[in-house]
Amino acid sequence: VLGEALNKALKKLTRGVVDEKLIKEIVKDIQRALIAADVNIELVFQLSKNIEKRAFEEKLPKGVSRKEHIIRIVYDELTKILGEKHEQIYLNPSESTVLLMVGIQGSGKTTTTGKLARFFQKRGFKVGIVCSDTWRPGAYHQLQQYCSPHNIEVFGDPDEKDAIKLAKEGVKYFRKKKYDVIIVDTAGRHKEEKGLIEEMKKISKAVNPNEVILVIDGTIGQQAMPQAKAFSEATPVGSIIVTKLDGSAKGGGALSSAAMTKAKIKFIGEGEKIDDLEEFDPKKFVSRLLG
Amino acid sequence: KTITEKDIDSILSDLELILLQNDVSLKVTEEIKEILKKKISGKKINLLENKRAFIKNALKEAIREILSSEKIDLIERIKAKKPFVIMFVGFNGTGKTTTIAKLGNILKKKGFSVVFSASDTFRAGSIEQLEKHAQNVGIRVIKHRYGGDPAAVAFDAIEHAKARNIDVVMIDTAGRSEMNKNLIEEVKKVKRIAKPDLTIFVADALAGNSIVEQAEKFSDVGIDCSVLTKIDADARGGGALSIIFVTGKPVLYVGTGQGYDDLKEFDPELILKNIF
Numbered sequence: 260v261l262g263e264a265l266n267k268a269l270k271k272l273t274r275g276v277v278d279e280k281l282i283k284e285i286v287k288d289i290q291r292a293l294i295a296a297d298v299n300i301e302l303v304f305q306l307s308k309n310i311e312k313r314a315f316e317e318k319l320p321k322g323v324s325r326k327e328h329i330i331r332i333v334y335d336e337l338t339k340i341l342g343e344k345h346e347q348i349y350l351n352p353s354e355s356t357v358l359l360m361v362g363i364q365g366s367g368k369t370t371t372t373g374k375l376a377r378f379f380q381k382r383g384f385k386v387g388i389v390c391s392d393t394w395r396p397g398a399y400h401q402l403q404q405y406c407s408p409h410n411i412e413v414f415g416d417p418d419e420k421d422a423i424k425l426a427k428e429g430v431k432y433f434r435k436k437k438y439d440v441i442i443v444d445t446a447g448r449h450k451e452e453k454g455l456i457e458e459m460k461k462i463s464k465a466v467n468p469n470e471v472i473l474v475i476d477g478t479i480g481q482q483a484m485p486q487a488k489a490f491s492e493a494t495p496v497g498s499i500i501v502t503k504l505d506g507s508a509k510g511g512g513a514l515s516s517a518a519m520t521k522a523k524i525k526f527i528g529e530g531e532k533i534d535d536l537e538e539f540d541p542k543k544f545v546s547r548l549l550g
Numbered sequence: 551k552t553i554t555e556k557d558i559d560s561i562l563s564d565l566e567l568i569l570l571q572n573d574v575s576l577k578v579t580e581e582i583k584e585i586l587k588k589k590i591s592g593k594k595i596n597l598l599e600n601k602r603a604f605i606k607n608a609l610k611e612a613i614r615e616i617l618s619s620e621k622i623d624l625i626e627r628i629k630a631k632k633p634f635v636i637m638f639v640g641f642n643g644t645g646k647t648t649t650i651a652k653l654g655n656i657l658k659k660k661g662f663s664v665v666f667s668a669s670d671t672f673r674a675g676s677i678e679q680l681e682k683h684a685q686n687v688g689i690r691v692i693k694h695r696y697g698g699d700p701a702a703v704a705f706d707a708i709e710h711a712k713a714r715n716i717d718v719v720m721i722d723t724a725g726r727s728e729m730n731k732n733l734i735e736e737v738k739k740v741k742r743i744a745k746p747d748l749t750i751f752v753a754d755a756l757a758g759n760s761i762v763e764q765a766e767k768f769s770d771v772g773i774d775c776s777v778l779t780k781i782d783a784d785a786r787g788g789g790a791l792s793i794i795f796v797t798g799k800p801v802l803y804v805g806t807g808q809g810y811d812d813l814k815e816f817d818p819e820l821i822l823k824n825i826f
C-alpha cells in the first residue's frame with residue numbers, strides 16, 4: 260500500500276517536472292508544419308495525439324533536449340507509415356514482371372512510366388512499355404517520343420478504343436519476347452468516374468500485374484486520402500510513386516495515401532527528364548516534410 | 551453582449567478546420583481569421599443573438615466578398631480587340647491544354663474564329679495532343695518543331711491571325727515548376743513577345759498548400775485571372791479562395807471534366823456550399 264502511494268507521488272512529481280506547456284506548444288508547431296505540408300487533417304490529429312502521449316510518457320534521454328526528443332518521436336511515428344529505408348519493387352526472376360501504373364489525371368503516370376522503364380534498363384533489364392491510354396489525345400505519341408531516344412519499346416495503337424484489349428495484347432507481346440519488366444501506362448481517372456474505375460479493374464484483371472503502382476501528384480492536398488482509398492479498393496495498390504517534388508509541395512498527400520493504403524512509397528519524381536527519378540529515402544522525405 | 555477576441559478564437563478554431571479540410575491553404579486561412587478578428591471583435595450584438603451564428607455568418611460573408619470581387623466579361627473584351635490574344639500558364643499537368651480546347655470550343659460556338667499557338671515545344675507529345683484536340687473542335691493550330699522557341703510560335707500565330715482576320719489567338723505553354731527561375735523567365739519572355747490581352751493561370755483544384763506558392767510566382771509573370779480544373783474529382787474548391795486572396799484576381803472558370811463542354815463559369819456559391 261505504501262508502495263502504491265509512493266508510486267502515485269512519484270508519477271505526480273515526474274509529471275510536474277515535465278513542462279506540459281512546452282510540450283503542448285511544440286506539438287502545436289508540429290501540427291501546423293504537417294498541415295502546411297498537406298498531410299490529411301485527421302491523420303495530423305491522430306499523429307499529434309500519439310506524439311503528445313509519448314512526449315509525456317517517455318523518459319527524456321540523457322543529453323537530449325525536450326524539443327529534440329519530440330522531433331525523434333515525430334520521425335519515429337512517420338517512419339511507421341513510410342518504412343525505415345528504401346524498399347525495392349520486387350522483380351519476378353522466372354517470368355516477366357508486370358507493373359500497372361494508375362492515378363489521377365495529370366499526376367505524372369506517363370512520364371513516370373518512362374522514368375521507371377529507364378531505371379530498370381540502366382540496371383540491365385529488358386523493359387517494354389504498353390500504352391493502354393485510349394482517352395487522352397497524343398498519349399501514345401507522348402510515350403513514344405519520351406522513350407525512343409533510349410531504345411525503350413512502346414507498344415500501342417492510337418486508333419484502338421478498347422483499353423483492356425490493348426493492355427492484354429501489349430503484355431502478351433512483351434511476354435512472348437521474354438522481357439524482364441512490362442510497364443502498363445493507363446489513362447488518368449478519379450474516384451467519381453465510376454466507369455473509368457471499372458475500366459481500371461478490368462485492365463488489372465486482364466493483365467494480372469505483379470504490382471499496381473499508384474502515381475501521386477506531390478501537390479495533392481486533402482483529397483489524397485479519399486482518392487487513394489478508392490483506388491486501393493478497386494485495385495489493391497502495391498506501391499506509390501510521388502511526383503513533382505521539385506515544386507514547392509512537401510508531399511504530405513503521398514504520406515496520407517501511404518497511411519491509408521499501407522503501400523510503401525518506392526520512388527520520387529523531381530523533374531520532367533527521364534533520369535529525374537530517385538529511390539525513396541524516408542529520412543530525407545520527413546526532414547523535407549517538416550521543413 | 552460583446553464579441554470578444556476570445557470568442558472568435560474558440561469559435562473560429564473549428565471553422566478553421568473546415569476551411570483546411572476544404573483545401574484552403576493554412577496561410578490564407580490564418581490571414582482571413584486575422585481580418586475577421588479586426589472586423590468583428592468588440593462588436594455588440596443583442597442579447598437574443600447567438601454568438602456562434604454571428605461569427606460563422608461574418609466568416610461566410612467575408613469569404614463570399616473575397617470570392618466575388620472583380621468580374622471579367624471575357625466576351626465583351628474579345629469583341630473590343632482583334633486579334634484578342636489569350637496566354638495560358640501554370641504548373642505541370644494542371645489542365646492548360648485541355649482548358650484551351652474547351653474554351654476554344656465555347657468561343658467558336660459563340661461565333662468567334664479561333665487559332666491555337668502550340669507554344670509548348672518542350673514536352674513529349676504536346677503538339678500532337680493539342681492538334682488532336684483542335685481537330686476535334688475544328689480549330690487550326692500554328693506550330694513549329696519540338697525544341698523551337700515558344701515565343702516565335704506565338705508571334706507566328708498572332709501574325710497569322712492578323713492576316714486572316716481571326717478573332718482570338720490562344721497560346722498553350724509548357725507546364726513548369728514555380729520554383730524553376732529559368733522556366734519562369736522563359737514564360738515571361740513569351741509574354742513580352744506575344745503581349746497577350748489576357749493571361750490565364752491554370753491550377754489544379756486537388757492541389758493543397760503549394761497552390762499559394764504557384765499563384766504567387768505565376769502572379770509575378772503577370773496574370774489577369776485563373777481557371778481551377780478537376781473540380782469534378784470531388785475537389786472542394788478551397789484553392790479558389792487561396793488563389794483569389796493571393797493574386798487579387800478572379801477565377802474565370804472551373805473545369806468540371808474532360809469533355810469540351812466541361813468548363814463552367816466560376817460560381818462562388820459552389821465553394822460556399824462545400825464549406826458551410
Ligand SMILES: Nc1nc2c(ncn2[C@@H]2O[C@H](COP(=O)(O)OP(=O)(O)OP(=O)(O)O)[C@@H](O)[C@H]2O)c(=O)[nH]1
Binds near residue numbers: 446
Ligand atoms: N516538375 C515536374 N513535372 C513532372 C514530374 N513528373 C511529371 N511531370 C510533368 O507533369 C505533367 C503531366 O505528366 P504526365 O506524365 O502527362 O501525367 P499523366 O498522369 O500521364 O497524365 P494523364 O495521362 O493525362 O492522366 C507533364 O508536364 C510532365 O512533364 C516531376 O517529377 N516534376
Ligand SMILES: Nc1nc2c(ncn2[C@@H]2O[C@H](COP(=O)(O)OP(=O)(O)OP(=O)(O)O)[C@@H](O)[C@H]2O)c(=O)[nH]1
Binds near residue numbers: 644648
Ligand atoms: N477530370 C478532369 N480532368 C481534367 C480536367 N482538366 C484537365 N483534365 C485532365 O488532366 C490531364 C492533364 O491535362 P493537360 O491539359 O494535359 O494539362 P496541362 O496543364 O496542359 O499539362 P502539361 O502541359 O503537361 O503541363 C488530362 O488527362 C486532362 O484530360 C478537368 O476539369 N477534370
Ligand SMILES: [Mg+2]
Binds near residue numbers: 395398445
Ligand atoms: Mg498519361
Ligand SMILES: [Mg+2]
Binds near residue numbers: 647670676723724725
Ligand atoms: Mg499542356
